[in-house]
Every structure is written in C-alpha cells, then in structure tokens.
Amino acid sequence: MSEMMAWPRNDGRKGIRNVVLVAYLVECAHHVCKQIARPFDEADVQVIGFSGCFPSDYGQDMMEALCTHPNVGAVQLVSLGCENFKKQQLALAIRASGRPVNVTTIQDTGGTRAAVDQGRTWVAETKAQLADAPKVPMAVSELVIGTICGGSDATSGLTGNPAAGVAFDMLVAEGATCIFEETGELIGCEHVMAARAATDDLRPQIIATVDKAATYYAAMGYGSFSNGNATGGLSTIEEKSLGAYAKSGQSQINGLLRPAERAKTGGLYLLDVVPDGAPKYGYPNINDNAEIIELISCGAHAVIFVTGRGSVVGSAISPVLKVCANPETYDRMSDDMDVNAGRILTGGATLQDVGREIHDKLIGLASGARTASEDLGHVEFVLTYKTPTPPEPSCHV
Template sequence: MKGFKRADGRIGIRNHIAVIYTVECAHHVADSIARSVPGAEVFGFAGCYSDPYAFRMLVELGKHPNVAGVIVVRLGCESTDVDALVKQISASGKRVELIIIQEAGGSLSSIHQGKALAAEMVRHAHEAATVDMALSDLVIGVECGGSDATSGISANPAAGWAVDYFVDQGATVIFSELPELLGCNDYLLERIADEAIKQQLLDGLERANELGNKLEAFAVSSGNEQGGLTTIEEKSLGALCKAGTKPINGIIRPGQRPSRPGLYLLDKVGRTNSQLSTHYEENDNDGLVTLIASGAHILLFTTGRGSVVGSVVSPVIKICGNPLTCRRMADNMDIKAGSIIEGTRTVAEIGLEIVEKVALVADGKPTQAELLGHKEYYIPYKPSRACELG
C-alpha cells in the first residue's frame, strides 16, 4: 500500500483539500469553492456562537492525515475563534489559507479567490511523494447503523473477525456507541485489565444509562424494531460483536487519538443536566465525525436495514448483513455479508474479505459511497460540559 506522509509524521490514504466554513452564513461560498475544484471537500460548523466541541472537531478534521491542505472560509462576525482554529491546524505542518467574506468583497470575490487557492493546493497535493505503508499504519473506526436482527449474526461478527486481524497486525481500531453496549457490562469489563480503564468504562456506562432513562429513549429506533430488534440488550449483544475479542487498551473521548496500537473504545456520552440539553449522538454522521476526529483513516460501517452515508474525509466501507437488503441496495454496499445468513459463506470468509477491502481502499480504491458521491458529515452544538474530556 502507498500513502501520503504528512509533516506531523502521520500517513494519509487520501489527499483531500478541506474547505472549512465556520458559520452557516459562509456555507454557500465554501461549497461553491469545493464543488468547482475536484479534490476539494467542504465541511464545517453551522453555529454562529462558539462551541468547544465543534471547535475541537474542526481542528482534528483539518489536521487529519487524509487532508493535504485547508482553506478556512469565515463570514467575519461569528464568535468562533477562527484565528485559533487556523493556528492549531497550521501547527500540524499543513498549509492553511483564510478567506474572510466580509473583507474579501462579498461572495463572488471570495469564491473567485477560493477557487484559485483550491486549484493551486490540489496541484501541490498531487505532486506529493508517496511512501510505503502497512496495515499497522492504519487507524480504523467501526460503527453500526440501521441494525436489524441479522446484524448480530452476520455483518457485526464478520467486522469483529476483521478487527481481531487488524489488531494482531499492529493496527489501531476504535469502536464506539456506549448507549448501544448497555447490558454488555460484564463482557466489556472482562476485556480490560487496567483498573483505571475499568472505572472509566463504568462511568461511561452509567452516564449512558442515566441519559437513556432521563430522555426515556434508549438507542433502539423504530427501524431497529421493524427489523426484529426489540430491546436494547438484543441490540447491544449484536453491536458488541463488531468489536472482536481483543483486549481493550483504553477509552478515549471525541477528538482524542489513541496513544499506541490496539483496540480502543470511544466514549461520546456527555453528562446529563436538568434541561436534558446534552446527547451522545444525533445521527450516524455525527458518530462518524467523532471517529474521524480521533484519527480514523477508514470507517467500517455495518448495517442490516441499509444505509447510504459516506464521509468527507475518510472513506466508509459499508458491510451489509441482511441478504434482502444486500440485493435491494446493492449499489450502496461494499461487502455483502448476507451470504452468512444464507449459509453460503462463513464469518471468517467475510472477515477476510473485509480485510482485503480495507487494504484496497487504503491503497486508493474508492468505496461505493465515494463512487456515488456521498459526502455526509454532521457537527452539532454540544454544551462544553456535556462533552468534557475524561
């Protein structure tokens, strides 16, 4: 496999130029710049008022090794500390350019300036030297969405088989979704030898349970129920399968990176308050952004009901465990794990196919979501206390 060596020492598998808007008012200008220059990707934060969580996500997305350079587009009167944003991304060694719409002369002038910058930065990115990389250089995120009764016996176990393989090869793997692990406390605890990490896990599970009770809603959607999952415990047992069987090396919070190779749990659950203003995840793209912000090069996304989401920074490999969904949504799926249900292939065979697909995608082969142009992302407002780092 070949990758792009960055100034901070990390290796990227994609060579994007990120066009980041810092308020919704700047979204159109940023989008116009990115749409006109192949190789440029647009994302940002809609809020006018400063939000520590969103700021951290933007910084880490901008510093991501799959990003070669950054153009920040601001309106000029938003409260986000854009100068600090530029400074922190620049500290990774990346080139960062800033366009202030109110000072550049408005939309047309800003778009013209941005197009010229983006085109130049894409050319430089294409000239970047590549280096050899191995599976041990990868950080892989694992997420599930649109789960059904097939997920826990097909797609998730196959992803778990691949996770074990990657960990054995020296890679870093991050799984998440504590609210979808409730009821699996003992299984999780027995995979952790460090008492401090055990306490972090117990604290996270307690927060996840508290949040579910206060909101009177656990992580089981109507779609999950229609697909045959009736309780959070059923969903949790299936969701845990995607994390394989290896020891859990540590627990990280959104925007934190694992300190060494191995398996990590990403705790996204905030602390509840009397107004119930905090949540752990609004949708699948919110979840994918947190994994990318923690350094994931590639995302394994398992589904039973079906999902179409992609990503703007890291490619998403879709693994479908329901044979009916595999056929109905064939264009969206990279790995058709429904053959496990049909008895024509084993969990290990699909797991090995996932490993091979990851190697191909890391070497530049596009995923189905990339081919279809899916570039979803989502960064919500989250109160600072709700997302404080543990």
C-alpha cells in the same frame, strides 16, 4: 495484495487520501463553501464545517482534529467575519501541522462573489501543488480504523457486526488501532467489556461510561432505538446492544477515547460519545453521520459501517466501507454496499471468510481502491453542539 502507499504528514502519521477541505466556520458561510468546491466535484475537494455562531469548545476541538486529520492535505477556511469561532487559532493549528491553509472572511473580502473567487483560486493553486506530493509505504500497524452500525436489524448481530469484529481482531493482531462505539448502544454489555479491560483501572471506567449513557438517554426520555430497528426484528435496546457489541471483536480493550482524542498506542479502544453531566444540547449523536465524524476526529483512516436495513451515507474525509448484514437488503441495494455479510446466513461464506474480506478491503483502500459510497459521491458531514468531556489520564494503557 498491493502495497499500501500513503501521504506522509509532519506529525508522523500518514494519509490514505489527500483531501482539500473547504470549511465553513458558521452556517452563514456554508453556501460560499459549497460554491467554492463546486468546480472540483470529482477532485477530492470536500465541504465540512461548524454551523453554530455561539462559542463551542467541542466544535473548536473537533474542527482542529478534522482539519489536521492524516487524510487531509490542505484547508480553505471560510468565515463570515462576526461569528465567535476562533478561526485564527484553527488556522495556526493547521499551519503548525505543515498543511497549506487559507482564511477567507466574507465581510472583509467583499461578499459572496469575491469570497468564492478568492477561495476557488486558492484551491486550484493548492491542488496543483498537492498533485506532486510524494507517497511512501504504509504498514498495517499505522492504520486507524473505526466501526459503526446503523439501520440495524435482526441480522446485524448475526453476520455483519461479528464479521467486523473478526476484522478488528485481525487488525489489532497486526498492530493497528481500532475504535468502536457507541456507549448508548452498548447498555447491558458494560460488565462483559470490563472483563476485557487491559488494566484494573480501566474496568470501572468502562462500566461508568455506559452507566452515564443510560442515565443520559433516560433523562432525554428516548434511547438509541428506532422504529426501523423494531421493524427489522430487534426487540429491545439490550438485543440491539448485543449486536453492536459484537463488532468490537474479542481483543482486550486498551482504553477509552473521547471525540477528537487520539490513541497513544495501537490496539482496541472504546469511544465515549456521551458528555458528562446533565443533558445540555439534546441527544449525544443525532444520526450516524455525527458518529462517523467523531470516529474520524480520533484519526480513523476509514470506517466500517455495518447495516441490516440499508444505509447510503459516506463521509467527506475518510472512506466508509459498507458491510451489509442482510442478504435481502444486499440484493436490493448492492450498488451501495462493499461487502455482503448476508452470505453467512445463506451458507455462502463463514464468519472468518467475511471478516477476512473486510480486512482485505480496508487494506485495499490504502492501495488505490475506493468504496461504493465514494464512487456514488456520498460526502455527508454533521457536526453539532456538544459539551466536551476532558480525557481521563488513566484511560490508556
């Protein structure tokens, strides 16, 4: 296996990608960002942003975490000029992290064409500078990996999710940080997870955070269970939860994280994606892309995505490794998949074999390999309003 090499960052973290972000700070600036990035379509220049005009502490925290992510090398911020986003605060945070940053305000610059020209010039110059950035060796213990499942069916909990759990156990044993979610899809598993807590204080917190998710979804009148899940053979949220739980592996759980919060040590963490209090902005995560971004906001270098029915999404910041649980889906959609976990069902591989394959492919991503979603140009990004929840001081060991 090739040695992992990565870009060093001022805060001690290392990036397995060196992306230039073009970030809009209100939906009115989205088109300008897309035009700035257009000439660099194959050059790791990606568009992200927050569309809202009203103030949002969650949006601010998320953008600061994403724009200083270890996979990010520089950031071009684009503002309309009259939105409520704290763009200078964001720019200061990026600059303090040692990354080049430029702020283009469309109203001050003179409109769309002038803003696009200014942004393209800065991105081109900055990419030329980043081209010479040195890389350094990276240990497995420095990796942060997230996992998510989407488009789940009856095979997800039998093959793909347990295989992801095996990979997680391998990574945790090597000192890496592994993050699983989503509390709204772990309903019924809270006491089993609590039994794996590293500390006595953490046990009731795990139970409480899943109870909170159940209460939130009940208030919304709809849980995290889709028509596609039912068509794929899942009967209830409890059955779906068992499959979702399997991707956490068997390691002890070191703590709870909230979006945009980084783990203080290596080990396994549960990401709490449901805000505290009464529902305020609708469903906690409206689709898989929003969950991927929250995992990335916690520093995930890459994300394992397990799917049974099939999914094609990627991400603008971190590579998304697709693990297909269903052998029939893999046969139909192999171009979009990285790992065929369906071989476990057909007798072509063991759970340990596929878990090791996932582990090794993740290491390969830091050695120059690319995922199927990267090769296909998938750079999805979703960031909406949510009420931020402050981290609990006792959530970490």
